[in-house]
Amino acid sequence: MSSRTAFVTGASRGIGRACALSLAAAGHKVVLAARDLQKLESAAEEIRAAGGTAIPVSLDLSSEESIKQAFAQAVQQAGPITILVNNAGITKDGLALRMKRDDWESVLQTNLTGSFLCIQQVMQGMMKERWGRIINVASVVGESGNPGQANYVASKAGLIGLTKSLAQELGSRNITVNAITPGFVDTDMTAVLSEEVRQKMLASIPLKRFGKPEDIAGAVRFLASEDAGYITGAILKVNGGMYM
Ligand code: NAD
Numbered sequence: 324m325s326s327r328t329a330f331v332t333g334a335s336r337g338i339g340r341a342c343a344l345s346l347a348a349a350g351h352k353v354v355l356a357a358r359d360l361q362k363l364e365s366a367a368e369e370i371r372a373a374g375g376t377a378i379p380v381s382l383d384l385s386s387e388e389s390i391k392q393a394f395a396q397a398v399q400q401a402g403p404i405t406i407l408v409n410n411a412g413i414t415k416d417g418l419a420l421r422m423k424r425d426d427w428e429s430v431l432q433t434n435l436t437g438s439f440l441c442i443q444q445v446m447q448g449m450m451k452e453r454w455g456r457i458i459n460v461a462s463v464v465g466e467s468g469n470p471g472q473a474n475y476v477a478s479k480a481g482l483i484g485l486t487k488s489l490a491q492e493l494g495s496r497n498i499t500v501n502a503i504t505p506g507f508v509d510t511d512m513t514a515v516l517s518e519e520v521r522q523k524m525l526a527s528i529p530l531k532r533f534g535k536p537e538d539i540a541g542a543v544r545f546l547a548s549e550d551a552g553y554i555t556g557a558i559l560k561v562n563g564g565m566y567m
Contacts, residue, residue, distance in 0.1 A: 327454075328393070328401045329547065330354040332382060332441060333411025335362035337510035339459065341536035342408050345544045347375035351406065354397040356382035372504045376401075384411055384437030385429065394440030394444035405446040405545045409438035409482070410460040412475075414512065420475045429476045434478035439485060446493070455498030456547045459486050460539070463506045479504075483558055488558030499555040501546050506562025510535035 331344045333339035334355035347353045347370040353369075355363045355377055363379035369375035378400050382393040397404060412434045415426035442457055449455025464472055465479025486502040493500060507513060507524050513533075514522075525533065542561045545551055560566065 326352065326493075327352045327405045327547075328352045328397075328403065329352065329408065329409040329442075330356060330397055330404045330445070331410055332384065332437075332467040333357050334366055334501070335359050336366075337512065338508060338536045338539045339408070339410040340366045341540035342356070342543045343492045344370060344373075344405065345378070345540035347377060347538070347548060348373065349461075349544050349548070350375075351547075352376040352378070352401050354378045354380055354401055354404065356380050356393050356397070356469055357411065358383050370463065371484065371504035382411075382426070383439075386545065390437065390440045390444060401410075403452055404445045405449055405452050405454055406456045407441060407445045408543055408547075408554045409441055410543075411437065412460065412462075412512075414472065414475050414500075416471050416475065418471055422474065430474040431478050433483070435481040437480060437486070441517055442485075442489065446498075449493075449498045450496045453497050455493070455496070456500065456551075457486075457489065457493075458543050458546050459487075459500070459502040460543075461502045461504045463504050463559070463560070463566045466504055466558070466560075467566050486558070487556045494555055499546070500556045501551075501552065501554060501559060503539060503542050503546070503559045503561055505539050506534055506560075506565045508536060508539060510536060524565070527565050528562075532563065533538065534561065534563060 335357035367377035490500040
């Protein structure tokens with residue numbers, strides 16, 4: 324098992340935190356990035372307690388300056404980043420008719436532009452290493468569409484297009500670029516949904532349960548591994564069968 328440096332955005336909680344723990348358990352050094360350093364520190368402690376290496380860095384995806392600083396700090400402390408997990412994401416739901424321009428822009432900025440800028444920060448290093456894994460966490464709704472989420476869906480469908488384009492641009496450098504499209508996963512993001520909505524969703528999931536952050540982390544860990552070396556441009560559905 325070769326040890327590499329992985330950078331996970333939105334690692335303070337939910338899916339990102341599970342990805343960081345899983346990549347650390349696979350033997351990688353993990354840079355945990357998000358806005359709240361205190362929360363990152365608690366995830367980092369868990370990794371260290373299990374014998375892993377964790378480096379928390381502050382990152383705000385809505386600021387290009389913050390993105391540059393976070394990656395500079397990460398490389399300085401952990402060496403070249405060869406695994407990038409673009410996990411951080413936000414929702415600002417509402418029907419398109421009444422959607423505020425700010426709510427459109429901030430979701431696109433964080434979920435899509437932020438991910439693109441992170442990729443730009445690691446591309447050169449990966450080319451130099453002649454090895455890289457870029458994993459974008461999109462969403463089932465980026466494939467299916469969803470009323471009330473035009474901004475979020477556009478950002479996630481954009482991530483899927485970005486994944487396929489960059490897979491073609493970077494393939495000759497031995498850098499793979501893949502996306503994961505989670506279904507309904509129990510995290511803070513989905514905790515706000517009503518019991519009625521949850522039950523309706525559950526009924527449409529063949530595996531008859533919601534996803535756990537670890538379900539997504541397992542797929543991320545696989546795509547980051549040597550075993551996934553011939554997979555690029557793939558959109559891996561991890562959704563319990565809710566959309567095929
Ligand atoms: P979450 O809200 O629990 O966590 C989101 C993470 O992103 C947090 O660590 C937060 O600090 C970080 N983040 C948000 N804005 C940021 C910013 N501007 N700069 C830096 N970090 C920022 O969400 P989650 O459910 O763990 O979702 C993780 C990813 O999975 C998201 O991209 C989400 O869209 C996607 N996803 C989630 C579900 C689900 O059902 N939970 C389904 C499909 C896709």
